[in-house]
Amino acid sequence: METPPLYSFGIPWPELNGGLDYSDLVRSADSGKTLIGFYSSRYPNSAPLRGWLRRIRSGQVTVDGEAATDPDAVLELGCRVVYRRIPWREPDAPWTLQVLYEDEHMVAINKPSGLQVLPGGLFQQRTVLSQLQWRAWRPQPPAPVHRLGRGTSGVLLCAKTRSAKTRLSSYFARGTLGAGEEGRGIRKFYRALVVGLVVEDEIVVDQPIGMVHYPGVANGLYVASPDGKPASSDVRVLERDAEAERTLVEVEIHSGRPHQIRIHMAFVGHPLFGDPLYGVGGCPEFSEESVSIDDGFAEDGGYEKPMRPVPGDCGYHLHAHRLVLCHPSTNETVEITAPLPAILQTRTELDH
Missing domain, CATH: 3.10.290.10 (RNA-binding S4 domain)
Known part of the structure; x- marks a missing residue:
């Protein structure tokens, strides 16, 4: 529910x-x-x-x-x-946030697709963090304890106190232990729409995720790499659409590598539907040799936005649907869900 x-x-x-x-x-x-x-x-x-x-x-x-x-x-x-x-006009981004859960220790919001969580690149003001800071919370604004990609929507957890931030951050840093295990832990469930018909009803993806050089991304790009850090995702098919040749899946992640679901689904041959960056195999769909180097610059002297896809580009359908966690103060199990976009609902869910 x-x-x-x-x-x-x-x-x-x-x-x-x-x-x-x-x-x-x-x-x-x-x-x-x-x-x-x-x-x-x-x-x-x-x-x-x-x-x-x-x-x-x-x-x-x-x-x-x-x-x-x-x-x-x-x-x-x-x-x-x-x-x-100098001040600049940042790209368009949503600005309305829905609160799904709130108490004196934490708040969970439903982040819309297209809104960045923290400042970076062209987005220095149009972020979740700015909206949290502009609202009159007392004694201080909540702080996000994890990130969702700019194109990813759904549950974003924020801490209201220092102790809550420390404990909640540790959940994401340690990965999933299972809510209630040793009174600590979190489980993270996502919905995603992927290309093609996934044959197996359930898949376990344990492909490591590493980093490679990528033009236009200063710190490198996360990709499927045998030399990367361990990453694990459990994929379950919810519905297949043979006519459109796409599949609706639920993914539980047991680690929190950047762009993990996008990379893992692409690695097993089913990139996220509409993903402009990751192709089959879990790497970007471009040839290094085909990229022309342009030293042109924008009005403020910086580089123009890269023409090729970068990680922050939107277009894919991924939603942080449900979190099950151990409350940072009471140790009670808390379950938080974010309303699903219509495109990520099954036919049965749409009928209801």
């Missing part, structure tokens, strides 16, 4: 965010470098050389609080350099 929302909240996004300051203290390894040498070598993934020149000459960089417009200015040990990113 699904948990009906208790209430909804949210504030429409301002047209522009407040910009962002990136501050660095010059250490011995960078002492004596020029300003342009410092930024172009330390942050090459933020902007090309010409972009950093433009940022410096336009007055967006300060040294010890003073504007520094000379790219060839030499930096001294211990000085503070700050790059001020």
Whole structure:
């Protein structure tokens, strides 16, 4: 039985965010470098050389609080350099959040697809974290204790107290132990729509997940890799649609690797329906040789958004449907479910 929302909240996004300051203290390894040498070598993934020149000459960089417009200015040990990113209009994102469960220790929200949980990349303000901070919670706003991909919807757990955050975070860090086991643990169930007809009614996927270089993703891309970290998913078929050649599945994950369900379903030959990134085998569908390197830059001097797919792109159908956990204070078992999007409901569920 699904948990009906208790209430909804949210504030429409301002047209522009407040910009962002990136501050660095010059250490011995960078002492004596020029300003342009410092930024172009330390942050090459933020902007090309010409972009950093433009940022410096336009007055967006300060040294010890003073504007520094000379790219060839030499930096001294211990000085503070700050790059001020000018305010920008972030891509469209939902702003209304539904509360599914709340007490004095934690709150669970139904995160909509298309909304990022924490700041990163183009999304610095249009995040779940901002909406939590803008609402008048006392004595402090709740903090998310795990993440869901931007395109993933469903139950997102947030802690209201330091002790709750510590305990809830440990559940996700340790993986699933089973709610109630030693008074600790969490079980995580997702719904997903995948390409093709899954033959087996149940599948266990134990493919490790590692990281590879991927153009446009500064820290690398998570993929199916024999040298990766252990990851385990239990897949159960809920309904097959022979006409559309797709299958509705429930997935319980026993680990929390980034993009785990997207990678695991693709690895077994059934990528998520509409996933722009992961193809059969659990790796991105692109050839390194086919990617042209473009050093063009956007209005603020940074790179344009990559034309090829990146992990934050939406289009797939994945929903964190149900959490069963040991309450961080009372040790009671709590079950929280998020209403399912119509496309992730079985025919029987739709009829009811």
